[in-house]
Amino acid sequence: MPSLGCGTCRARKVRCDQTLPKCNRCIKAGRDCEGYGLRLSWPRHNDKRRAMVGPHSKTRSKGIPLNHHRLVNASSRDMELHQMISKLAQKYSVGVDAVPDTPIKLVEDTILARQARQATPFILLNSPATGVLAELSPTNKILFQYFVERASYSISTFGKDAQRVPKILIRMALSDNTPSSTAVLRSSIALASSHRDNEVYATARSKVAALRALAKSLQGFIGVSDSACHIGAGIILSTLEVQQSSTTSSHWLWYACGAAKLVKTSGLDEITTDRDMTSLVGWVHYFNTMAKFSLRHWKPNFVLDYSSLVDAGFNTFHPAVCSNGQPANLTGYPHEILYLLTEVFNSVTVASDPRSNTSEYIHRLQTLDCKLQSIAVHTTTGLEIDNDQPEFNMAVELYRLSTLIYLRRASAGILDLNKNFIDWVDQAFVLLAHLPTCQWAFPLFIFGCEARDDARRLILLDLIQRTADDGRYRSLAPIKRLIEIMWVQQDLLDDDLDYVCKLGVILSSSQKSVPAFLYTISTSLTFLLILNQLLNMPSYLITGTSRGLGFEFVRQLSADPNNTVIGFARNKQATEEKIEREMPGRSNIHTIQGEIENYESVKNLIDETAKITGGSLDYIIANAAIQSEWSGYNPIGALGSDPEKLEQELLDNFKINTVGNVHLFNLALPLIREGQAKKIIGISSGHADPDFITNFSIVEAAPYSMSKGALNIAIAKFDAQYRKEGILFMAISPGVVATKDMSNVTEEQLKGFADMMAAFQVYAPNFTGPISPEESVQRVMSVVYKASIESGSGGQFVSHFGTKQWL
Template sequence: MTKAKHNCWTCKERKVGCDRALPKCANCKRSNRPCQGYDLKLAWPDKVDGRRKQKKYRADPTALASNYITQDGSFAFLNTTSKDLSGRKFSVQEMMQGDMKLVPAVSSICSVNDQDGLLLSYYDSVLARMITTIDDDTNGFRLDLIQMALSSSDASSRSLLQATLALSSFHLGRQEKALQHKVQAIKSLSESFQAESTSKLAQLATCMMLCVYSVFDASDTTWHVHLQGAKTITAALTKQEREVPCFEFLSPWFNYHDTLSSYSHPAHLPSEEAHQAPDILLPECDSDSRKIIGSLGCSTELLQFVYCINQLRSLKDCSRCNSAHAGRGLLELSLLIRARLQHLKQEIHINIGETTGTIDHQRITLTAEFYRVATLLYLYQVAPPQAIPEKAVQGLVNDGFQLLDQMGLCTSPWPLFIIACNVTSDAERLKIFSILHAMNQKRRIGNYEIIKGLIQTLWKQQDLSADERAPKKIDWRSLIDPNSCIPSFI
């Protein structure tokens, strides 16, 4: 029979033995007393017990209430409830309750009608420039996708056009119109798979554009579905299709989403690899891999290191890694990745043209460095303790905040989330809240609300375990219901 791990609270108060039976102990039943159960119980130091040494609780004189007032005049705090104490897992949508807001229409363009040309123009002039850090003549969001959408009247091109219009409509606050375009995009995409002649690259672009739509719309939980479609199409591309110039833009865009999808999933090895641990191949270091890609915010070399750490996390958690030999292998690999990341250089290459937008070299450099700092922090979450230098984590958190201060506006959710997982003080938490608020105000992307809800849930669990003798590291993935949607961090 399953029993509780400790005595019930009624028996503890009576200082008698408890048989720890579930759901109520036999002592309480026999004496007709209400059994208080075995759940976590909060206590406040309002009762002096002379037989036990009392903890000293001291108020922080610098922790004034005014420090917790946000820009909009409300208080920032973590409202811990009984749900947080229950130990159950949460769906991503539950984490956002109370924070969901409709995306407001942009006041300066309220008079814009629903004609497709104006929506496409909004995408070209605003969205396609907003979702990249380098708006030069390599900006495929403008120069490749629009051309693919308008180059043909076949179903694959129509699907890409409709997905693009859906994204513009949603960001303008026209949710109903956005949904209509999205349905048309999916319908046309389905038709394209039945057609004899179609463009797989346009199909891939449509799947990726629908991924971006899911990132913008917090209520859309189909990001991983569209990404799986993109993965299937990419695997079926021929050598000739991979040599088409637009694939040079599509490939890193897809890899970025795919790598962050692997980051979000719980660590596991695929069934076909269960009998043999896969080799982790570190990325090559050359001029092409060091180049910062606008659609990523960092270099492809750095993105490949994130992928390597995803694999390292899977290997660490598999049963084979309990052996001393496997442990040494993980330590050596972690030290090698750490050395490469510490000395990694990322370079800016700008292709100036007639349609090139504003190029902010400092912001591009700071964003790429922000990714590098976050990737090192991610490595330290996964690596054996021997691979983590003393005080290295707090030092990287400080570096991250310095970079954020210089950036002004953060545009990269994943490295910000990594920083948030490692903050230790209320002052740092308030900075994270402030940064997320500014991101949401300026860019109006629903994914930020999902990330905020996830951060709050993680912080509350960290607070609940803070007084334990050996506070355990909490994997945020363990807090999410496995049947819930997967956060994207895009």
């Protein structure tokens, strides 16, 4: 296309002579010629020919007004996806196997089964226990109130009496002080903390408390109410997980399948006389059904690279934990649709499957289609429609229509896309346009695939935006992204491709984890798996880790990748550089900068530790200490020659070696209480043993010895107070360890050191000199792991041998 002139002449709307490299008109006029290159133009505000500017029309048809114009952009990845879908459609038959419903054979004589058969109505309708709220801190009371008023509505539900689930959860949380009810209460507080403030520390602490309560509740007899509370806590905690996690985690899938297993093995779906229990089991039914859709169409480890594909068949991803049947005995319009939706998922196959041509297969699809059409929203026989919940009734109808649409599309021509089909799509978009919000992702996605024009696409985008603006629900951004990817592929393809093929490739290529067409799901059985992981991943807080013994603790404990190791050092950068040089690639090490003698610094250490561990801590190794060469190698009488220096030395030793650790223990107690090991170890010294000092005339290191003796007394005091809580306090001497550089000591100090070594040899004839940090840490940790309150270790001061033999 010929140039229309330089940019300057075009802007002035004058004729350009188009001379190269610059036009003569601009040169003669003394103007800067902008040349003939490509220029970006932006619409003027009053340019009515531009579609993206101008005021919005105030006159619109009835309904909720549209927001601003939106664009759906196509990227190079979309083009790669388009090419792959096209080639797959030409070369491969994309097959999806049905997700089996493996029946679970229940043991009829179990206590739970008998409870289920003999259950009295409304097992879960306990009156709130006033003491439960009274025991909460003021902050947690406010958070629980927030859960009641707002956060509980972020829990997505579908089924008979689904809207009652938040109220049931609130009543469960306040029913009593049992561990199972406590789990519901603590998980409620965790969700509220995340929903309101996105406060990581408080959320993690409450979440861990809920998990601990669930574990504790399994130690005794588990009744029907306890099992229901496990599901209730799972509802809340899994909602929290979905809201906090990225799309790289498939934990929700294990939660979904585990919940169904809990319902079946506990016989909870046999209890038909309890309205609360039916609502909870209905929640499990909903999520389990939606999991089947994801399992049918998502393939793990999918690579968007056509040349690397050997087989494009999407055999169903089916983890063993998901081999459980659907909850039974559920009645009502929503559950009838869910049961039929499950049959659809398990029935439909691809056109290339030989079974698709059999009369039996065709008859089965036609029967399912007929059943779905026969269900009418206003039918009252056998169905319960809540006239007080018009929005929910609209959602139920959307599920019926989306099931019909999916069935007809996936039948690959066996069922016609006739006028009825077109009418169903039209009805659905009328409902979508009038829904204030929509928390149900499955119908959004199915009808997103049917939005072929801008008007319908805007209806969906507006609905998603209204839902996000409401503030009660999680972000629908992942579903919105999937819908937009589908729209790009529809615009790129000239004709329709295999429906199942498109769903499989798009879901597998755009999702690193199994896509969740729902909000959350969980179960106490899965929580036990998570809890076991927590139990097998102990956390260690070590102070004084920049060098010497502390650094060796970090080295040995971080060698196990299951351990979480937190170091406290004065110079974080230097310590991290040393770790990277000597222990590259150890991602389980966390270094926090600070000084043990600074209270605010120690407080920050505990705050950061809580964020790392989720609010718990198993071990503290209080290693940080100070000992100068001046006081370490001179007798106490010689130190008296400089009283001011001696006094400062004493204060420094006590502040670091004693006072700092006392503050550390007090501040860390809340985390230790939530831990499993519950062990606080103070690294002491044989110099703190008066008998050892007097019997072998150990005259050196007086300030250090005195501060370590004070630490031993503090540990005994802590043990006396907290032993009843199962927290072990203990002082351990690491032995004489080769950690000091002797190159700068004076002759007099070196003589003092030699005299001390000679005294040690008198005490222990086999003593040959300092041991290595490696040997010392190995021996100390052996003592730590063996120690227990039951064996009388609490408050004790022992050596690295576990005895009073210091060398």
